[in-house]
Amino acid sequence: MRVAMGGTFDILHAGHEALLDAAFDLGGEVFIGLTTDAMALQGRQKVSPYELRKQRLEAWLKRRGYKGWTIGPLEDPFGPAVSEPFDAIVVSEDREGVAKALNEERTRLGLPPLAIHVVPMVLAEDDAPIASRRIRAKEIDRKGKLLRPLRVNVGSTNPVKIRATAKVLGTLFTKPRVKGVDVASKVSEQPFEVEAIEGAINRAREALKEADYGVGIEAGLF
Structure with a gap:
């Protein structure tokens, strides 16, 4: 062959x-x-x-x-x-x-x-x-081991959302560096149904800048 x-x-x-x-x-x-x-x-x-x-x-x-x-x-x-x-x-x-x-x-x-x-x-x-x-870029080695803490931005300055994200990611990665950033959800203050999902996606996308992962959490009514 x-x-x-x-x-x-x-x-x-x-x-x-x-x-x-x-x-x-x-x-x-x-x-x-x-x-x-x-x-x-x-x-x-x-x-x-x-x-x-x-x-x-x-x-x-x-x-x-x-x-x-x-x-x-x-x-x-x-x-x-x-x-x-x-x-x-x-x-x-x-x-x-x-x-x-x-x-x-x-x-x-x-x-x-x-x-x-x-x-x-x-x-x-x-x-x-x-x-x-x-x-x-010295992010990882040849086997995929991280050479620096994972950078995670949460698209919110709400401490509850930041702590929740850090707690969950802490079970998956070694000492991730989680911080909140002030971004716009680009939806109404009280989103309904699909608008809440859109708000979370928008927050995650904006938070991703200068980070490895962006997390978006949006409260809404379904």
């Missing part, structure tokens, strides 16, 4: 490892498309150079003892998998749409579609996906 996969692999982390392990679990040959610097910088402010990323990836594969792999430049979302005789493609769940689009293009070219194997995102301690940009 010939398996295709791709990525930037900027700072190799647990999410990358899960993706790579899944590809090798299928057996056979594995082609790893490594995004070129030009492609990697699309939507990113900083990324390690291609050759450095390749060296790190090669070293990890050798330490893992994997055989039958090839690393090549990936200059577009599809790479060689769109036209070459691969059997399967391994993607993270946020890239499943790309794999489906690739299969549509293969069908248009008269080629059989690839079996798509979707790997769930690996989450950090704060339940957000592990990502190289977060590691670079």
